[in-house]
Amino acid sequence: MPAPLALTSGDPAGIGPELSFKAWTALNDRLPFYLISDIDRLGALAEKTRTPIRAIGAPGEAIAVMADGLPVLHRPFAASFTPGAPDPANAPAIIDAIELAVDHAQAGLAGAVVTNPINKAGLKAGAGFAFPGHTEFLADLCGTSDPVMLLAAPELRVVPATIHIALQDVPEQLTADGLEAVIRQTHAGLQRDFGIAAPRIAVAGLNPHAGEDGRFGKQEIEIISPLLDRLRAEGLDLRGPLPADTMFHARARASYDCAVCMYHDQALIPIKTLDFDRGVNVTLGLPILRTSPDHGTAYDIAGQGIARPDSLIAALELAGQLAARRGAVS
Ligand SMILES: NC(=O)c1ccc[n+]([C@@H]2O[C@H](COP(=O)([O-])OP(=O)(O)OC[C@H]3O[C@@H](n4cnc5c(N)ncnc54)[C@H](O)[C@@H]3O)[C@@H](O)[C@H]2O)c1
Numbered sequence: 001m002p003a004p005l006a007l008t009s010g011d012p013a014g015i016g017p018e019l020s021f022k023a024w025t026a027l028n029d030r031l032p033f034y035l036i037s038d039i040d041r042l043g044a045l046a047e048k049t050r051t052p053i054r055a056i057g058a059p060g061e062a063i064a065v066m067a068d069g070l071p072v073l074h075r076p077f078a079a080s081f082t083p084g085a086p087d088p089a090n091a092p093a094i095i096d097a098i099e100l101a102v103d104h105a106q107a108g109l110a111g112a113v114v115t116n117p118i119n120k121a122g123l124k125a126g127a128g129f130a131f132p133g134h135t136e137f138l139a140d141l142c143g144t145s146d147p148v149m150l151l152a153a154p155e156l157r158v159v160p161a162t163i164h165i166a167l168q169d170v171p172e173q174l175t176a177d178g179l180e181a182v183i184r185q186t187h188a189g190l191q192r193d194f195g196i197a198a199p200r201i202a203v204a205g206l207n208p209h210a211g212e213d214g215r216f217g218k219q220e221i222e223i224i225s226p227l228l229d230r231l232r233a234e235g236l237d238l239r240g241p242l243p244a245d246t247m248f249h250a251r252a253r254a255s256y257d258c259a260v261c262m263y264h265d266q267a268l269i270p271i272k273t274l275d276f277d278r279g280v281n282v283t284l285g286l287p288i289l290r291t292s293p294d295h296g297t298a299y300d301i302a303g304q305g306i307a308r309p310d311s312l313i314a315a316l317e318l319a320g321q322l323a324a325r326r327g328a329v330s
């Protein structure tokens with residue numbers, strides 16, 4: 001029996017609790033997972049939504065309990081869960097839930113970590129959280145230095161080569177070494193976790209029209225093209241640097257398995273526009289598996305019962321598939 005998936009609390013003032021309940025309703029007969037949260041503070045919402053919740057003492061108990069209710073591994077939170085009103089006092093417990101899930105995955109007690117959305121600024125204010133997002137925090141917890149953020153939907157996969165940094169810092173941080181690491185990690189992840197034997201990777205330019213032969217910027221000529229030529233000589237199937245504005249229409253998408261983009265929004269705007277509901281965020285380059293929905297805390301709709309669970313369900317399903325694939329090949 002594979003290990004259950006560890007689902008972190010995320011910010012309980014966001015839509016995480018509601019989505020976790022809805023995901024249990026959708027998956028309870030086929031994919032065991034457990035939520036790390038405060039079972040007492042979840043009680044009111046569980047009652048309101050008529051979702052049964054069950055306390056467990058260890059991850060392995062989730063499998064037997066799953067059919068009866070959402071398994072919850074209790075961790076005390078400092079303040080009540082008020083939809084739409086994040087409380088800085090809960091920041092330490094939100095972080096603690098992520099750390100515990102990683103411990104479980106590293107110990108083999110959880111098949112993968114699936115994270116509910118956090119508010120990074122809130123965690124910084126409430127607990128001095130020093131990381132710009134889960135991706136960087138998980139890499140730190142796992143002792144790895146080059147995490148890669150891949151977002152996957154049925155019609156598109158994208159990777160931003162630089163992640164949570166200011167747009168004005170992108171040109172400086174875009175180096176041949178950094179981009180090479182991202183492309184290699186992406187290539188390996190597509191092979192290992194997505195079962196694509198010879199991944200076709202499209203690489204975006206940084207500038208409009210991929211620089212227009214240097215008229216609108218030189219990064220394509222000085223950094224990206226020489227790197228792609230070198231990696232192509234090794235046999236990697238790479239195209240680009242491509243103008244970013246024309247590489248995401250349907251015919252273009254059919255020609256590659258993943259698009260590596262130069263900065264966050266260049267990658268995430270197309271995928272969230274195409275399929276916000278089914279996008280899944282996967283962290284490559286960790287010794288453990290981690291997926292997440294592609295959306296945030298959505299405070300504006302928290303507590304209204306209207307949040308769509310599709311992306312969290314897709315994240316749990318993909319985590320289950322990746323865990324099964326790794327289990328089958330390791
Ligand atoms: N994985 C993560 O932890 C993660 C991912 C993205 C954003 N965030 C954080 O979330 C916070 C809010 O970010 P934002 O407002 O830019 O993005 P958001 O994704 O929270 O919300 C954007 C819009 O989409 C709607 N929306 C989001 N998820 C939805 C769902 N499941 N069903 C229906 N509607 C949904 C929201 O109501 C809102 O109108 C920020 O602090 C950001 O850092 C966290």
Ligand SMILES: N[C@H](C(=O)O)[C@H](O)COP(=O)(O)O
Binds near residue numbers: 134136281292294
């Ligand atoms: N960049 C992600 C997005 O916009 O969807 C999001 O911030 C999540 O990042 P982490 O998984 O690193 O928290």
